[in-house]
Amino acid sequence: MKASFFSNLDKKKLRNDLILITSLLAVIAISLTILLTRPKPNKLYAKITVNNSLVESIDLSDQSERHYYINGTHGVVHCHTQNGSIGIIESTCPHKDCINMGYISTVGRPIICAYNAVLIYIEGVASYDIEI
Numbered sequence: 001m002k003a004s005f006f007s008n009l010d011k012k013k014l015r016n017d018l019i020l021i022t023s024l025l026a027v028i029a030i031s032l033t034i035l036l037t038r039p040k041p042n043k044l045y046a047k048i049t050v051n052n053s054l055v056e057s058i059d060l061s062d063q064s065e066r067h068y069y070i071n072g073t074h075g076v077v078h079c080h081t082q083n084g085s086i087g088i089i090e091s092t093c094p095h096k097d098c099i100n101m102g103y104i105s106t107v108g109r110p111i112i113c114a115y116n117a118v119l120i121y122i123e124g125v126a127s128y129d130i131e132i
């Protein structure tokens with residue numbers, strides 16, 4: 001009787017251990033999946049709008065240097081692309097805030113020239129690939 005009591009206890013302990021190990025393995029597997037899944041940036045596009053209407057969509061992934069002369073509401077806004085980034089280098093606005101904003105190359109930081117109603121922003125699609 002005594003021996004069977006202990007063996008039952010051992011079985012119960014073994015089952016609890018198995019549950020613990022299984023859940024630990026599951027946690028490790030989930031953590032690895034999260035760690036190995038990195039956002040892979042696809043092509044980035046610079047969008048230029050005047051008065052909320054799109055006038056240019058520029059592929060920034062080829063890194064080339066280009067000039068765009070955008071007709072703003074108060075004159076020409078001279079945009080320039082280099083090394084996958086875009087900025088305004090000449091504008092008719094009085095304060096030149098848009099020029100002072102420099103070049104942008106990431107999503108979520110637009111350049112605005114309020115005077116000319118020009119907005120430049122970066123748009124891109126990130127795909128999630130598992131790399132092992």
Ligand SMILES: [Zn+2]
Binds near residue numbers: 097099112115
């Ligand atoms: Zn400006």
